Amino acid sequence: xxxxxxxxxxxxxxxxxxxxxxxxxxxxxxxxxxxxxxxxxxxxxxxxxxxxxxxxxxxxxxxxxx
Amino acid sequence: xxxxxxxxxxxxxxxxxxxxxxxxxxxxxxxxxxxxxxxxxxxxxxxxxxxxxxxxxxxxxxxxxxxxxxxxxxxxxxxxxxxxxxxxxxxxxxxxxxxxxxxxxxxxxxxxxxxxxxxxxxxxxxxxxxxxxxxxxxxxxxxxxxxxxxxxxxxxxxxxxxxxxxxxxxxxxxxxxxxxxxxxxxxxxxxxxxxxxxxxxxxxxxxxxxxxxxxxxxxxxxxxxxxxxxxxxxxxxxxxxxxxxxxx
Ligand SMILES: [Zn+2]
Numbered sequence: 569x570x571x572x573x574x575x576x577x578x579x580x581x582x583x584x585x586x587x588x589x590x591x592x593x594x595x596x597x598x599x600x601x602x603x604x605x606x607x608x609x610x611x612x613x614x615x616x617x618x619x620x621x622x623x624x625x626x627x628x629x630x631x632x633x634x
Numbered sequence: 635x636x637x638x639x640x641x642x643x644x645x646x647x648x649x650x651x652x653x654x655x656x657x658x659x660x661x662x663x664x665x666x667x668x669x670x671x672x673x674x675x676x677x678x679x680x681x682x683x684x685x686x687x688x689x690x691x692x693x694x695x696x697x698x699x700x701x702x703x704x705x706x707x708x709x710x711x712x713x714x715x716x717x718x719x720x721x722x723x724x725x726x727x728x729x730x731x732x733x734x735x736x737x738x739x740x741x742x743x744x745x746x747x748x749x750x751x752x753x754x755x756x757x758x759x760x761x762x763x764x765x766x767x768x769x770x771x772x773x774x775x776x777x778x779x780x781x782x783x784x785x786x787x788x789x790x791x792x793x794x795x796x797x798x799x800x801x802x803x804x805x806x807x808x809x810x811x812x813x814x815x816x817x818x819x820x821x822x823x824x825x826x827x828x829x830x831x832x833x834x835x836x837x838x839x840x841x842x843x844x845x846x847x848x849x850x851x852x853x854x855x856x857x858x859x860x861x862x863x864x865x866x867x868x869x870x871x872x873x874x875x876x877x878x879x880x881x882x
Contacts, residue, residue, distance in 0.1 A: 633787035
């Protein structure tokens with residue numbers, strides 16, 4: 569299926585959840601946060617959040633500096 | 635009634651509709667705790683004090699370093715080695731001497747925050763690390779204080795306004811403790827205007843809230859990416875199992 573990750577269309581398997589996205593992007597899951605269709609999904613809920621066709625995922629860095 | 639001197643000082647913001655006399659009075663009678671007097675705290679404090687916030691409590695146990703000056707405009711070279719809270723308070727009183735400023739040189743730990751958060755109307759999280767941010771979030775909810783959070787690293791800035799009286803998620807619904815990346819300003823650097831953007835968002839939202847002159851969109855994460863010069867916004871839903879804001 570097609571999903572949109574950080575404004576880019578990507579092809580992936582049909583039955584994946586949000587926890588798979590860091591693997592897809594080859595990044596450390598502890599350094600990122602994610603939003604699905606403009607709503608933040610807490611890290612604890614990534615593995616229970618199934619993705620569907622045309623879902624829009626924003627991956628962004630956890631920022632805590634100041 | 636505002637005095638003639640007060641009118642003169644705040645005339646340019648009083649011209650902004652719907653910022654009126656009542657809004658100015660409410661600002662003058664408000665109190666704000668800013669935790670952290672770095673890039674976020676400098677930006678937020680200077681505008682809040684300038685706009686007439688009655689009592690600012692500014693907390694930071696750190697001392698000014700030469701490497702701070704590119705992004706922390708309340709400090710000058712002669713402040714290097716002095717406490718940030720005290721140097722900032724001196725400078726802020728030069729901007730506006732009509733309000734009170736309390737320089738707090740404590741480390742922002744749980745006991746210290748538990749003492750000061752109940753005393754103020756709102757809290758600004760201008761700190762530089764995830765563990766302290768979780769403590770501020772939890773105590774702001776415990777004492778039902780609106781919390782305005784800024785953060786920045788590299789070319790990235792984030793802002794969120796949380797209101798414990800509303801039904802959105804809190805900081806613990808946004809991030810998990812294991813997402814701690816350490817002191818990112820040391821490892822990834824920081825651009826002055828980027829951190830100032832987040833601090834200015836904190837100041838603007840606080841100004842709107844305290845003066846009652848604008849409705850805020852609570853519980854939304856604002857994310858700025860300087861490399862694209864682009865903001866995005868995301869809703870933060872409440873997690874029912876959240877230990878801070880959930881339905882326990
Ligand atoms: Zn929460």
